[in-house]
Amino acid sequence: MYFAGIDVGSTMTKAVLTNEGGELLSAVKGPTGPEHRRLANEVMRGALEQAGLQIDDISYIVATGYGRVNVPFADRQVTELSCHARGVFSLFPGVKTAIDIGGQDVKCMKINGGRLIGFVMNDKCAAGTGRFLEATAATLGIRLEDMGDIASKATKRVQISNLCTIFAQQEVVALLSRGEPLENIVAGLHIALASRVAALAQRLVIEPDLALTGGVAMNTGMVRAMRESLGRDVLVPEEPLLTGALGAAIIANEAYREAAEDGTLPTGTRRLEEATFFAEEDL
Amino acid sequence: MTAQDKEKRAINRLESMRPLRAKVNETYLKSVEAIQSGKPAVWGMLNFYYGDPILKAMDIEVVYPENYGAIAAAMGVAQQYLDRADAEGFPTHLCGYSLTTLGYASRMMKELGGEIPPEAPLGGMPKPLFLMSSAAICDARYKWFQALGRYMDAPVWTLEAPTPGVKEFFMEGYYDAMVTLGVKHLRDFVAFVETMVGRKMDWDRLDRITNLMIEVNRVWHEVNELRKVKPCPMHSRDFWSAMPAALFLAGDLEDSLRLYQDMYREVKARVDSGIGAVPEEKYRLVFAELPPWHSLAFFDKLAERGWSFVVESFGYRPPIPIDPDVMAVSDPLERITRFSLQFFAGYYEDARQQKVLGGAFAYPYLKYAREWKCDGAMLHPLISCRSASTHLPYVADMLMEKLKVPSLSIEGDIVDLRLFNTEDALARAEPFEETMDHYRMVRQQEGLDW
Ligand code: SF4
Numbered sequence: 001m002y003f004a005g006i007d008v009g010s011t012m013t014k015a016v017l018t019n020e021g022g023e024l025l026s027a028v029k030g031p032t033g034p035e036h037r038r039l040a041n042e043v044m045r046g047a048l049e050q051a052g053l054q055i056d057d058i059s060y061i062v063a064t065g066y067g068r069v070n071v072p073f074a075d076r077q078v079t080e081l082s083c084h085a086r087g088v089f090s091l092f093p094g095v096k097t098a099i100d101i102g103g104q105d106v107k108c109m110k111i112n113g114g115r116l117i118g119f120v121m122n123d124k125c126a127a128g129t130g131r132f133l134e135a136t137a138a139t140l141g142i143r144l145e146d147m148g149d150i151a152s153k154a155t156k157r158v159q160i161s162n163l164c165t166i167f168a169q170q171e172v173v174a175l176l177s178r179g180e181p182l183e184n185i186v187a188g189l190h191i192a193l194a195s196r197v198a199a200l201a202q203r204l205v206i207e208p209d210l211a212l213t214g215g216v217a218m219n220t221g222m223v224r225a226m227r228e229s230l231g232r233d234v235l236v237p238e239e240p241l242l243t244g245a246l247g248a249a250i251i252a253n254e255a256y257r258e259a260a261e262d263g264t265l266p267t268g269t270r271r272l273e274e275a276t277f278f279a280e281e282d283l
Numbered sequence: 284m285t286a287q288d289k290e291k292r293a294i295n296r297l298e299s300m301r302p303l304r305a306k307v308n309e310t311y312l313k314s315v316e317a318i319q320s321g322k323p324a325v326w327g328m329l330n331f332y333y334g335d336p337i338l339k340a341m342d343i344e345v346v347y348p349e350n351y352g353a354i355a356a357a358m359g360v361a362q363q364y365l366d367r368a369d370a371e372g373f374p375t376h377l378c379g380y381s382l383t384t385l386g387y388a389s390r391m392m393k394e395l396g397g398e399i400p401p402e403a404p405l406g407g408m409p410k411p412l413f414l415m416s417s418a419a420i421c422d423a424r425y426k427w428f429q430a431l432g433r434y435m436d437a438p439v440w441t442l443e444a445p446t447p448g449v450k451e452f453f454m455e456g457y458y459d460a461m462v463t464l465g466v467k468h469l470r471d472f473v474a475f476v477e478t479m480v481g482r483k484m485d486w487d488r489l490d491r492i493t494n495l496m497i498e499v500n501r502v503w504h505e506v507n508e509l510r511k512v513k514p515c516p517m518h519s520r521d522f523w524s525a526m527p528a529a530l531f532l533a534g535d536l537e538d539s540l541r542l543y544q545d546m547y548r549e550v551k552a553r554v555d556s557g558i559g560a561v562p563e564e565k566y567r568l569v570f571a572e573l574p575p576w577h578s579l580a581f582f583d584k585l586a587e588r589g590w591s592f593v594v595e596s597f598g599y600r601p602p603i604p605i606d607p608d609v610m611a612v613s614d615p616l617e618r619i620t621r622f623s624l625q626f627f628a629g630y631y632e633d634a635r636q637q638k639v640l641g642g643a644f645a646y647p648y649l650k651y652a653r654e655w656k657c658d659g660a661m662l663h664p665l666i667s668c669r670s671a672s673t674h675l676p677y678v679a680d681m682l683m684e685k686l687k688v689p690s691l692s693i694e695g696d697i698v699d700l701r702l703f704n705t706e707d708a709l710a711r712a713e714p715f716e717e718t719m720d721h722y723r724m725v726r727q728q729e730g731l732d733w
Contacts, residue, residue, distance in 0.1 A: 066710070081714035116714055117721045123694045203676070 001059045003256065004047070005248025006040055006074065007083065008032060008067030011103030011130070012215065013039050015047040016245040017058070022090070022253065026050035027242050032067065040071045041272055055272045060256035062248040075266045078251050080244050081107055081119050087247025088211050089114035091237045096207035099226070099234075100243065101197060101216035103130045108201040120203045127163040128196040130216045136189050139169045140182065147186055148221035154187035163196055187221065194225035201230070211235040213243040293586035294518045295560050299546035303525040306534035306542075307350065310527075311405035314344040318409040323480050326408065326431065327531075328424060330417035332602075333465075333623040334442050334472060335532045336496050336615075338415065340489035341476055345415070346408045347531050348387075348431065352380035353576040355387070356698040358404045361577070364390065365699060373430075378667040379698025381427040384408075388434035413437050413479050419444035419627075420598075421670040440475055443468055445627045448643040453635055458624065465620035473616070486615065493615040495536040497622055500601040502543040503529040507600065509550045510593050511655050514559025516550045519570050519592035520582050521560070530599055565589030566719055569651045571662045571678060571690075572596050572671040577700040584709055588716070594655040597647040598671070603629035644674040645681040652688045656733035658719040660690040666702050687725045691715045 001020045007013065013032045017025040028046035033039055040063070048055060055073070063074035064083040071077075088098045089111055100107045106128045110118035122128045137144045158180055162168045168189070175185050193216075210232060216222050217240035226234050237243060259265045314324040325338060327345040338345050355361040356379065364386030369375060371389050373382055387408070390400050399407035416428035416439055425441060432439040445452060445461055473484050503526075510517050525546065528539040553559075570592050575581065582592060602625040609625075610618055628635075633650060634643035651657065660682055664672035679690035691711060695703030726733065 079710060079714040081711075082717055085717075112721065115721050116717045118689060118718055119711075119714065120692075121711065 001256070002051075002053055002057050003249050003252040004044065004058050004061040005083065005087075005245040005250070005252055006044055006061065006063050006065075006071055007080065007242075007244035007248060008040055008063065008065040008071060009080075009102055009215075009244070010066055010105070012241060013043045013065070013067070014242050014245040015040075015043045016242055016249045017047050017051045017053065018246075018249045018253065020253070022250065024246070025053075027239065027245070029241060040067070041073070044073070044272060055270050058270070060252040060259070060266070061270075062252040062255065064244050064248040073270045073272055075252070076255055078248060081109060082116055083244045083247035083251060084213065085109050085111045085116040085247065086114050086250050087243035087245070088213055088237070090246060090250055091243070092209055092211050092235050094209040095211045095235070097201070097204065097210045099197060099201055099210070099212050100214040101128075101130055101212070101222070102214045103134070105129055106197055106200060106214075108197075108204055110204050110207075118204055120200055122200060126165055128193065128200060130214070132163075132165050132168065132193050133189060133216065133219070133222070135165045136168055136172055139172055140176070140185070142182070142186070145219075147190070148219045148223075150183050151187040151190050151221035151224075153183040155181070156184050156187075157191055158184045158188035160185075160188045160192040163192060168192070187225075190219075190221045190225035191229065194222065194229040197226065198229040206230065206232075208232060209235055211237070213237060213240045215241050292562070293583040294520055295558070295562060297517060297521045297525075297546060297549055297560075299542065299549040300521040300525045303528050303539070303542050303546065306528045306539065307354070308405050310344070310531075310533045311346055311351075311408070314346045315399070315406045315409050317344040323412040324409050325413055325415055326411040326428075326435070327415045328417045328428060329419070329531065329599075330415065330442050331419055331444065331623050331626045332496060332500075332532075333417065333444065333469070333619065334415050334440075336489065336492045336619055337469065337473055337476060337484075339532055339536070340485060340492045341480060341482065343412075343476070343480065345531070346411075348384035348408065348428075349380040350527060350531060351387070351404075351408055352383040352698050354404050355383050356577040356700065357579070359577065359700075360402055360404055361698045362700075363402070376667055377427070378421075378423055378665070379696050381423055382667075383698050385427070385430060385434070388431050392434045392436075411435055411437050414439040416441045417444055418442065421668070423668075438479075440472060442472065445624065447627050447631050448634075448640065450640055452627075452631070453638070453640065458628070461624055462617065462620050465624065466614070466616050469616040469620060490615045492536060493618050493622075495540060496532060497610070497618070499532075499536060499540050499543055500529050500622075501604050502540065502547055504601040504604055506543060506547050506550055507594070509547070509554050512554045513567070513656065514557065514561065514564040515567060515591045515593040515655075516553035516558060516560055518560035518582070518586070519574070519595045520579060522595055523574060523579075526599055529601055559591065561586045561589060561591040563589050564591045566658045566716065567591055567593045567656055569593070569648060569655065569657045569660045570595040571648065571660055571675055572598065573665060573668070573697045574663060575695045575700070575703040576697055578695075578703050578705050581705050581708060584705070585712055588712070590712070592661070593657065594651045597630045597651075602626040603632075605629070642677060642681065645678045648678050649681060649685055652682055652686050657688055658723060658733075659715065660688060662690050662692040664692060664694050666694060666696050667699070668697070686731065687722045687729060689715070689718045689722050691718075 006015045014029045016027045026047045030043045061074045063071035064080045068077040098109045106122045212234045324344045361383045364383045367386035368382040527533040605625045630647040631643045634646040662675040682688040693708045
């Protein structure tokens with residue numbers, strides 16, 4: 001039996017396939033873009049190809065992420081908070097606190113045995129999210145993925161006083177024109193974001209182990225800055241972007257068993273193709 | 284079943300709530316009629332039973348700008364008033380109630396020369412003879428009514444009120460001192476009103492009205508006590524719809540008493556036959572502070588998930604009934620003062636006994652969560668209202684520490700609908716169920732009985 005989790009995030013869509021024993025068979029990522037359903041479909045097809053499976057081989061599919069309602073071939077939608085909690089627990093069974101920094105949100109979670117027992121999220125503003133780095137990287141004319149390396153060369157960290165993304169963009173332009181070295185500015189940006197996220201996380205009582213996930217956790221500069229701001233070690237999965245999709249696949253496995261017991265297993269054939277033409281259908 | 288039917292059924296609304304809800308409309312219509320027939324109308328502020336019975340006894344129609352702000356928000360017309368207040372230079376961090384009505388006042392007086400704006404909901408608020416403000420709860424209230432008074436070119440009387448949660452409030456002898464001060468202050472207020480309307484107070488009428496006010500609130504309290512039962516027979520939506528007749532004394536009091544008694548009977552019948560306001564009640568919640576008036580359908584969506592809101596903030600609930608001996612005084616002004624003080628003192632009794640000062644605000648919520656057997660609290664910090672927001676993180680901590688009841692905090696505003704995102708709020712509500720499930724288990728392990 002095979003299970004799938006698909007996480008349609010604000011920036012990236014991720015699909016994960018596992019077998020009955022929870023072993024990872026394939027994982028595919030792609031940019032979300034404006035057409036969620038079309039992309040969900042393509043990412044899913046990629047994951048199936050990688051694992052050498054057909055859609056009908058999959059026993060249960062759980063969709064998560066903010067675009068989860070746009071995955072017509074999923075059997076169930078589960079919120080990203082629950083999926084992240086489950087996914088991160090499967091990777092680090094000792095985890096009690098997890099921080100997921102995505103493109104447009106940041107989630108701080110308290111986890112107990114894989115269950116979500118408390119959470120806080122950013123409200124109304126992208127200041128504490130990956131968008132902050134993305135926007136300032138664009139202003140500085142550097143690639144997002146190079147920011148960590150650039151920051152590692154800093155001799156000092158420039159204080160960035162604006163947490164508002166728009167004002168921070170103006171501030172970095174002013175710093176550059178003042179002759180501040182790029183690496184010092186980038187290191188300052190990391191610390192500014194990390195302290196904002198740490199302040200949010202402190203609203204929960206942080207208990208170790210603590211894990212950092214989400215796209216921003218791929219940035220080594222942010223991992224360093226988070227360790228410094230929180231004053232403690234943080235665990236980072238090898239593939240921090242996949243945590244939600246992995247949790248969704250684990251929940252799919254559990255949901256399948258529950259449905260088999262209750263006699264409520266999904267029936268009918270899944271039509272992966274159908275999603276491809278949603279735009280025309282909607283016309 | 285269509286989506287509309289589903290939404291209709293998500294909360295089993297009380298029939299007896301409807302005539303009580305209509306009382307608010309009646310109040311606004313009466314105030315406009317009063318002005319047209321040469322009778323006085325006044326703009327009042329939520330004053331916790333202090334000034335309202337006096338105005339009622341003097342046959343003065345009262346409308347409440349803060350209630351009107353909520354109505355304008357619920358009817359979707361607040362935005363133009365908010366924009367107008369913005370254009371007048373009022374800072375956007377003032378609360379939505381004040382901004383909406385300042386915008387309204389500006390439109391009425393500066394743009395329409397004193398005419399009620401044609402788009403104003405419920406016939407609008409007519410130009411007042413004077414304004415009755417209250418010092419209770421927040422500092423914005425002094426300045427807001429002062430500013431309204433200037434637009435309206437009308438005098439403003441501010442009713443003083445005790446400040447709970449400070450050291451003085453717990454000192455020996457404070458109660459008697461507050462009663463003495465309160466009665467004196469009310470006498471001055473009566474004299475002011477008499478001068479304004481050119482008539483004398485009818486003290487027998489005030490006596491009757493005072494008794495009715497106390498009885499209306501006692502019955503309303505009893506209705507809410509019935510909500511402790513599982514499944515909860517009445518949802519917070521019905522509470523909010525029905526509360527103005529008790530809280531603002533909207534409409535005729537004898538009629539209100541009859542309607543609250545009807546409501547008691549309907550709720551009791553539901554209790555006796557095990558009927559819940561939410562057909563499949565899975566989670567019982569306390570709602571902290573003011574709801575997003577513009578997005579109340581949000582609660583229907585939560586009801587579809589089995590969430591029942593069984594109790595809400597003490598800031599607008601009826602006072603806990605007072606010992607009849609304390610009320611056995613002949614002077615109606617003293618009865619009014621004691622009744623109003625009971626609102627401020629009664630809810631802090633647990634805190635007073637435990638000698639808690641700064642954290643007193645959390646104690647009513649602890650009582651609610653314990654007695655109404657809540658699985659969670661929904662906190663609604665308002666971006667523009669410190670009084671309804673700053674204590675909420677502390678409330679959340681105390682609920683967790685003492686009772687293992689988790690809280691979900693969703694930021695928003697009472698009037699500005701741009702600040703409340705229903706979809707976002709719902710996305711947080713779903714995972715919160717997992718948290719409530721977990722703490723239900725923890726409470727059982729810790730020997731708490733719900
Ligand atoms: S308590 Fe809040 S909503 Fe009420 S008047 Fe004060 S600031 Fe406005």
